[in-house]
Amino acid sequence: MEDQFIKAAGLIGDATRAAIMWTLLDGRAFTATELSIAANTSPQNISMHLAKLLEANLLCVEKQGRHKYYRFSSREVAYVVEAMANLIPKPEIFSQKKNENYPPVKYCRTCYDHLAGKIGVALADSLLKQKIIIENGNTFEISTEGEKWFSDFGINLEEAQKQKRIFLKPCLDWSERRYHISGSIGTLLLNKMLEQDWIRRTANSRAIIITGKGEKEMLKSFKIVV
Amino acid sequence: MEDQFIKAAGLIGDATRAAIMWTLLDGRAFTATELSIAANTSPQNISMHLAKLLEANLLCVEKQGRHKYYRFSSREVAYVVEAMANLIPKPEIFSQKKNENYPPVKYCRTCYDHLAGKIGVALADSLLKQKIIIENGNTFEISTEGEKWFSDFGINLEEAQKQKRIFLKPCLDWSERRYHISGSIGTLLLNKMLEQDWIRRTANSRAIIITGKGEKEMLKSFKIVV
DNA sequence: AGAATACTTCATTCTATATTTAACTATGAA
């Protein structure tokens, strides 16, 4: 028990491997080469480290042609990295601005592969309030009206249900400490919003930005003032 | 941002320091010597490592005579260690037993310094159900009837309120993924139950066991079947 | 006061393992 804990801690503890984990935190899958660039080291070295992380089951790979895509093997791994990221004192981006003007872009984070942060939580709240999803014990379920809503939003629920991974699941966000939506539905919502340019990923950070269009549309669809 | 993350990961990543964190996970404060025994290394070495953990604000100390008591500096630190502990595959203690007989002791864990695990969650549920505590946004509050209940249970609320630390706060348990009670009230409840021999700490593990007396009393006070 | 305990500091030694160098396989592009 203890030795397994120490082993896991040591695996994440190395600087290069920590850089890998940090990069993977935004939920996307990265190739070995991309990770070597992100971690600022050689391909051979990254390959060695990835092998160790795979061996320990912290990551998993998917081969596509000559590329290999690495991602967290489980939600639990992402939690560890998130919890660690939360040790870092927050920069308080908003408090710097003293005037009432909304900043042009606002930040949220992607947690593993679904929306988290303030937006993710507000989104979950809104869907619950509108009875599009309903809480049932420990899980979220989609109501009959909700099914129509998702279809209007351009999300094919049948398709989502076919996927192996959990369909709809509350997931705790570390910064807000409240549940937001994860599972395949969470990913689909995130992708749809990216597709429609409501939100954009940033190049080298885990933050995503909300566009002007997104601001308007979110107010309209979710009654969220971002 | 990234370098701070890597630094934090590296701090926990060393074997000796990981052993320290693992030991501290049960919420008690330990002296340097105790930690050196737990981590199986020399006092000088543990001193060096503790200095690093202090410097990085992961731990804090309290001096009492010639002893120094070390503990996690914040809840966030405990979360990291808990999340890591959750990477370890669970032994499935119950599934080994095929018959319907309850095992003589049942395990729960102490999270930082309050009750967690199945018991902690069930306890929180029960207190909520009995309206002893009530949910209010993100916090728990004690109702008027609740005040009487706590006093009957032998917990002095005035005393608890005097303490600096947060009085009553929901805290997410990693294994159950539901809120249980933390804060000074959580600690007081835990201590009271230890005192009355409802539960006992085990020597070298983070598990605590429920006594026969505890089983009966919990059913009576909290309507929990353990 | 003197001895024992708890803990720290610093200079030195040591060692685990990260990185590099070099050579290799597999896939895709020209």
Add this chain to the structure above:
DNA sequence: TTCATAGTTAAATATAGAATGAAGTATTCT
């Protein structure tokens, strides 16, 4: 079919930083 790209493996090297040894301070016990 040749070249370039993506990734791996293995042996050699380098080095950060963990552990040790020796000597110190502060506190408590008798």
